[in-house]
Amino acid sequence: MGTTQLESVPEPKYWHLKTVLSEALDAEFSVGEILPNERDLAARFGVARATLRQALEQLELEGRLQRRRGVGTTVAPPRMGVAVGAHGQAWPGEADDTWQPLDCMPAAPPAAVAGQLGTGREEPVHTVRRSRMSHGQPVAAELLYVPAASVPDLSAIDVPSGAARARAVLRELQRLPLQRQENAVELGSARADDAKELDRLPGAPVLVVTTRYLAADRTAALSVATYRADTCRLTFGDSGDVEIHHDPENQAS
Amino acid sequence: MGTTQLESVPEPKYWHLKTVLSEALDAEFSVGEILPNERDLAARFGVARATLRQALEQLELEGRLQRRRGVGTTVAPPRMGVAVGAHGQAWPGEADDTWQPLDCMPAAPPAAVAGQLGTGREEPVHTVRRSRMSHGQPVAAELLYVPAASVPDLSAIDVPSGAARARAVLRELQRLPLQRQENAVELGSARADDAKELDRLPGAPVLVVTTRYLAADRTAALSVATYRADTCRLTFGDSGDVEIHHDPENQAS
Numbered sequence: 001m002g003t004t005q006l007e008s009v010p011e012p013k014y015w016h017l018k019t020v021l022s023e024a025l026d027a028e029f030s031v032g033e034i035l036p037n038e039r040d041l042a043a044r045f046g047v048a049r050a051t052l053r054q055a056l057e058q059l060e061l062e063g064r065l066q067r068r069r070g071v072g073t074t075v076a077p078p079r080m081g082v083a084v085g086a087h088g089q090a091w092p093g094e095a096d097d098t099w100q101p102l103d104c105m106p107a108a109p110p111a112a113v114a115g116q117l118g119t120g121r122e123e124p125v126h127t128v129r130r131s132r133m134s135h136g137q138p139v140a141a142e143l144l145y146v147p148a149a150s151v152p153d154l155s156a157i158d159v160p161s162g163a164a165r166a167r168a169v170l171r172e173l174q175r176l177p178l179q180r181q182e183n184a185v186e187l188g189s190a191r192a193d194d195a196k197e198l199d200r201l202p203g204a205p206v207l208v209v210t211t212r213y214l215a216a217d218r219t220a221a222l223s224v225a226t227y228r229a230d231t232c233r234l235t236f237g238d239s240g241d242v243e244i245h246h247d248p249e250n251q252a253s
Numbered sequence: 254m255g256t257t258q259l260e261s262v263p264e265p266k267y268w269h270l271k272t273v274l275s276e277a278l279d280a281e282f283s284v285g286e287i288l289p290n291e292r293d294l295a296a297r298f299g300v301a302r303a304t305l306r307q308a309l310e311q312l313e314l315e316g317r318l319q320r321r322r323g324v325g326t327t328v329a330p331p332r333m334g335v336a337v338g339a340h341g342q343a344w345p346g347e348a349d350d351t352w353q354p355l356d357c358m359p360a361a362p363p364a365a366v367a368g369q370l371g372t373g374r375e376e377p378v379h380t381v382r383r384s385r386m387s388h389g390q391p392v393a394a395e396l397l398y399v400p401a402a403s404v405p406d407l408s409a410i411d412v413p414s415g416a417a418r419a420r421a422v423l424r425e426l427q428r429l430p431l432q433r434q435e436n437a438v439e440l441g442s443a444r445a446d447d448a449k450e451l452d453r454l455p456g457a458p459v460l461v462v463t464t465r466y467l468a469a470d471r472t473a474a475l476s477v478a479t480y481r482a483d484t485c486r487l488t489f490g491d492s493g494d495v496e497i498h499h500d501p502e503n504q505a506s
Contacts, residue, residue, distance in 0.1 A: 058456050061440060183488070185486070186332060186460075186486040187458060192265070192268055202265055202268055207460075232439070235436070236338065
């Protein structure tokens with residue numbers, strides 16, 4: 001009893017080290033604590049620096065460790081459950097949306113986005129920038145692309161820019177009857193501007209959530225949201241309070 | 254017109270190179286084509302090898318490139334849209350489930366899983382192993398944990414092991430009235446056994462989807478599915494045929 005009977009597979013050295021390190025983290029370290037330096041750790045576990053580094057990288061991918069410039073490697077808190085599309089079908093900014101509008105600019109979207117929206121090449125669309133906080137930390141940055149055709153009554157004069165402009169675009173968008181929304185999640189790397197907002201280095205692994213909002217059988221708006229992969233677990237489901245593995249600790253925001 | 258007016262942020266050198274490389278991939282290379290070696294590429298773009306390598310890593314994270322041992326770096330096909338929880342609420346193996354049962358063993362699950370299932374430490378649960386193919390390629394490997402209490406009428410004698418055993422467990426599970434299911438997605442690294450099944454190296458970045466199946470207000474089963482992050486885009490939504498960015502090319506399976 002107690003031993004798994006699944007077929008055993010030979011594992012590489014750093015993988016075994018990762019398991020041992022993971023147990024040491026549980027037993028000897030608390031969240032936020034700084035790990036000894038690589039040389040000391042390699043000596044303690046009797047492995048080469050390269051092996052150690054591979055194991056640390058794995059633990060970072062899995063969200064167990066955080067590497068921060070000027071600080072070192074620290075033990076990460078459990079990932080936060082962040083609800084995505086959990087409240088069923090709603091326009092951005094509706095109901096209990098937790099995103100904060102930052103600004104809104106006219107800009108030609110990337111070709112792939114323009115293709116989805118059915119807008120012309122180089123045709124500017126309202127580009128709303130929003131950010132999402134959770135437990136006092138930035139967890140996601142979003143660009144929401146809204147073609148002019150989706151907000152025909154938007155006045156260009158009343159609020160020309162800034163967060164107020166963003167809110168005006170969202171308000172106009174919400175007048176359309178929303179048919180449904182579709183989400184997709186994939187791995188990506190943080191663009192420099194998103195990385196800055198998320199307090200990460202450019203190129204850090206992120207979870208990219210693309211949401212297509214459909215009205216009258218066409219894509220009325222497209223959101224591309226970049227979530228920190230190190231601190232977030234994205235939850236999808238009926239209830240908004242889905243926390244699959246562990247609850248995040250209570251943190252002052 | 255045509256220039257974005259979003260605030261410009263200084264980008265690191267490899268980031269600029271990544272953009273240039275990405276355009277070169279579009280213009281000069283086709284899917285599956287092998288890239289020139291690093292030395293030649295670095296010379297062509299007038300950058301240091303280290304800068305080139307960073308840019309290649311980014312493109313790999315974003316699914317544009319694949320690095321394969323003994324082959325080199327090739328241009329990746331567009332990611333496949335793989336529907337997750339798209340058919341609403343259904344037990345594993347029901348309706349148009351695309352997973353293939355492989356085997357079923359009694360095994361003590363990891364502590365986090367046991368905590369979710371409310372089973373005792375070291376208590377073995379039915380551990381069903383399934384795999385999922387898409388377009389002729391393995392895209393995901395799953396361990397589905399089913400406590401004995403969820404399948405009380407399962408006979409130990411009729412089908413003691415293998416895929417038939419797995420199907421018997423799923424059949425028994427489906428007798429329970431499913432209340433709802435909840436999904437969570439997070440970044441992980443491939444375990445050695447999953448990596449082998451997915452044709453990846455251990456530690457490769459993967460998207461881990463945890464699905465909790467609830468019946469009578471308790472977790473009747475828990476699935477931990479590991480998707481290839483390089484080839485998959487996970488889709489969530491009303492319809493099963495959600496493909497947000499691009500359709501995968503028709504591939505013979």
